[in-house]
Amino acid sequence: xxxxxxxxxxxxxxxxxxxxxxxxxxxxxxxxxxxxxxxxxxxxxxxxxxxxxxxxxxxxxxxxxxxxxxxxxxxxxxxxxxxxxxxxxxxxxxxxxxxxxxxxxxxxxxxxxxxxxxxxxxxxxxxxxxxxxxxxxxxxxxxxxxxxxxxxxxxxxxxxxxxxxxxxxxxxxxxxxxxxxxxxxxxxxxxxxxxxxxxxxxxxxxxxxxxxxxxxxxxxxxxxxxxxxxxxxxxxxxxxxxxxxx
Amino acid sequence: xxxxxxxxxxxxxxxxxxxxxxxxxxxxxxxxxxxxxxxxxxxxxxxxxxxxxxxxxxxxxxxxxxxxxxxxxxxxxxxxxxxxxxxxxxxxxxxxxxxxxxxxxxxxxxxxxxxxxxxxxxxxxxxxxxxxxxxxxxxxxxxxxxxxxxxxxxxxxxxxxxxxxxxxxxxxxxxxxxxxxxxxxxxxxxxxxxxxxxxxxxxxxxxxxxxxxxxxxxxxxxxxxxxxxxxxxxxxxxxxxxxxxxxxxxxxxxxxxxxxxxxxxxxxxxxxxxxxxxxxxxxxxxxxxxxxxxxxxxxxxxxxxxxxxxxxxxxxxxxxxxxxxxxxxxxxxxxxxxxxxxxxxxxxxxxxxxxxxxxxxxxxxxxxxxxxxxxxxxxxxxxxxxxxxxxxxxxxxxxxxxxxxxxxxxxxxxxxxxxxx
Numbered sequence: 018x019x020x021x022x023x024x025x026x027x028x029x030x031x032x033x034x035x036x037x038x039x040x041x042x043x044x045x046x047x048x049x050x051x052x053x054x055x056x057x058x059x060x061x062x063x064x065x066x067x068x069x070x071x072x073x074x075x076x077x078x079x080x081x082x083x084x085x086x087x088x089x090x091x092x093x094x095x096x097x098x099x100x101x102x103x104x105x106x107x108x109x110x111x112x113x114x115x116x117x118x119x120x121x122x123x124x125x126x127x128x129x130x131x132x133x134x135x136x137x138x139x140x141x142x143x144x145x146x147x148x149x150x151x152x153x154x155x156x157x158x159x160x161x162x163x164x165x166x167x168x169x170x171x172x173x174x175x176x177x178x179x180x181x182x183x184x185x186x187x188x189x190x191x192x193x194x195x196x197x198x199x200x201x202x203x204x205x206x207x208x209x210x211x212x213x214x215x216x217x218x219x220x221x222x223x224x225x226x227x228x229x230x231x232x233x234x235x236x237x238x239x240x241x242x243x244x245x246x247x248x249x250x251x252x253x254x255x256x257x258x259x260x261x262x263x
Numbered sequence: 264x265x266x267x268x269x270x271x272x273x274x275x276x277x278x279x280x281x282x283x284x285x286x287x288x289x290x291x292x293x294x295x296x297x298x299x300x301x302x303x304x305x306x307x308x309x310x311x312x313x314x315x316x317x318x319x320x321x322x323x324x325x326x327x328x329x330x331x332x333x334x335x336x337x338x339x340x341x342x343x344x345x346x347x348x349x350x351x352x353x354x355x356x357x358x359x360x361x362x363x364x365x366x367x368x369x370x371x372x373x374x375x376x377x378x379x380x381x382x383x384x385x386x387x388x389x390x391x392x393x394x395x396x397x398x399x400x401x402x403x404x405x406x407x408x409x410x411x412x413x414x415x416x417x418x419x420x421x422x423x424x425x426x427x428x429x430x431x432x433x434x435x436x437x438x439x440x441x442x443x444x445x446x447x448x449x450x451x452x453x454x455x456x457x458x459x460x461x462x463x464x465x466x467x468x469x470x471x472x473x474x475x476x477x478x479x480x481x482x483x484x485x486x487x488x489x490x491x492x493x494x495x496x497x498x499x500x501x502x503x504x505x506x507x508x509x510x511x512x513x514x515x516x517x518x519x520x521x522x523x524x525x526x527x528x529x530x531x532x533x534x535x536x537x538x539x540x541x542x543x544x545x546x547x548x549x550x551x552x553x554x555x556x557x558x559x560x561x562x563x564x565x566x567x568x569x570x571x572x573x574x575x576x577x578x579x580x581x582x583x584x585x586x587x588x589x590x591x592x593x594x595x596x597x598x599x600x601x602x603x604x605x606x607x608x609x610x611x612x613x614x615x616x617x618x619x620x621x622x623x624x625x626x627x628x629x630x631x632x633x634x635x636x637x638x639x640x641x642x643x644x645x646x647x648x649x650x651x652x653x654x655x656x657x658x659x660x661x662x663x664x665x666x667x668x669x670x671x672x673x674x675x676x677x678x679x680x681x682x683x684x
Contacts, residue, residue, distance in 0.1 A: 032420040
């Protein structure tokens with residue numbers, strides 16, 4: 018019996034699921050030979066209540082999403098958080114800086130009473146998550162690597178060292194040398210430093226490494242004449258949830 | 264007494280969460296409703312207080328399918344606020360990047376989301392067995408779009424190198440030449456798509472409505488021009504609020520819009536109706552071959568208009584690359600001087616006209632944001648189409664009615680989570 022795989026989404030842009038389909042024909046065919054995809058509302062009509070591996074995209078931002086998420090946890094043998102919104106809360110948590118009513122009022126004005134929302138949370142704030150596929154969006158190759166590891170019954174190996182390591186390997190000039198702020202020294206790698214390679218800085222979408230060297234980040238900022246406030250503003254974009262709960 | 268109760272909870276093969284409700288007794292319709300139940304995402308609140316350079320990065324996350332459209336609208340709004348005029352080179356690269364997303368989005372919709380309805384299956388996955396050549400071709404086109412976007416912006420979903428004022432990194436000439444060859448091959452792949460669409464019997468339902476899209480004298484508009492309406496003529500982008508007239512309804516977390524009539528349509532068919540004479544030659548021939556001619560009031564033909572636009576986007580990309588190769592690429596100074604002010608960006612996302620309207624303080628901090636998304640503008644038109652189509656098919660079996668309503672929603676290619684931004 019092939020393992021049954023399901024995809025679910027909560028509050029998100031659904032870009033993670035879309036990128037999961039950025040496959041070559043060979044990759045798709047071998048994937049479909051190895052697993053049965055039984056739930057994937059964005060691209061398929063059939064639905065099933067039995068599945069082994071659930072990939073969950075998105076944060077939790079409404080009360081009604083909580084029982085739905087718990088139900089997925091109850092049914093799945095393995096739950097994988099897919100993407101920054103599910104893993105660390107991501108950009109959705111930016112609204113947590115405002116009272117819920119104020120955020121609703123900014124968007125809906127006098128009609129705000131029709132709508133409900135709660136402070137955004139990553140899914141592991143509510144259920145046990147077995148594995149994390151990080152990033153906004155995740156790297157498709159890493160997602161495939163995780164799927165392969167799960168099929169072989171192995172623990173997927175996801176880097177737990179900072180982006181700087183991969184950035185150096187990519188041959189990039191250090192972002193700090195270019196006078197910009199960067200989160201690379203404390204953020205988890207695995208992305209190949211794609212943002213820096215594309216001319217930008219690290220935004221922190223994969224979350225902090227387990228044991229971030231914050232003193233070293235402060236030293237770097239000081240050396241380049243940058244402020245902690247500025248880097249915290251950048252950090253908030255994806256990591257508000259970690260910052261607030263810390 | 265014959266009761267008909269249809270409740271499609273979470274329409275599938277669309278982006279985001281929406282329900283279809285239909286209740287009728289003895290042929291009398293009691294309720295027909297398109298419900299948008301996506302979680303409110305509150306981006307306009309989340310953008311407040313952010314420094315300008317983080318704004319397009321966050322705004323891109325409104326949508327995983329049309330993140331390039333959101334980034335571009337966001338960048339253009341900021342440029343308008345700061346009085347920045349992007350260079351000709353930047354505009355060429357932006358248009359090319361834009362095409363990458365349009366091709367991917369239209370191909371995904373036509374071949375992965377819509378085609379299964381006509382081929383009698385629930386998703387693209389069983390087609391790997393029965394229509395392998397179509398799936399292989401669709402994935403090749405998708406991969407090509409990703410490669411083109413990666414070359415220009417580092418990646419397709421949530422692009423990186425496109426920034427306020429220009430590009431943080433320029434593509435390599437050799438890579439542009441290499442992708443040009445793949446774009447030529449894509450024309451053949453699109454021919455296969457066209458042949459497939461010729462064999463599909465697209466529902467003939469027709470309902471005239473108002474069509475709204477950007478219009479530019481120079482070209483089939485995607486990232487420039489004024490607002491054009493089939494009912495109201497031309498409106499400058501600065502007065503977009505006079506066209507969109509947003510309002511809230513309790514059954515939808517996405518806002519609705521209306522202009523001259525009860526509802527209006529945006530997207531590929533609206534663009535085709537307004538700008539068809541500016542399509543490039545091959546795209547124009549494709550429209551003829553697929554029986555699409557303006558004005559077309561048939562919502563199920565939106566997908567056909569998308570196929571036509573995909574051909575146009577590939578032709579246009581070849582033209583843009585030739586121009587870039589002819590001019591060469593130069594490193595440009597993208598330095599930004601912030602100033603207080605308001606700016607509006609308007610682009611044609613794959614699903615239709617998209618507005619980002621920002622106000623900044625003198626330090627470049629965003630103080631107010633308003634985003635109006637294509638699917639917001641289409642929700643009301645979907646509702647009106649449903650109200651018009653249901654009486655025409657009440658004598659049909661329930662399954663057919665349900666499936667037709669699902670196909671109608673799908674035809675609009677709604678980006679629902681985007682619309683509840």
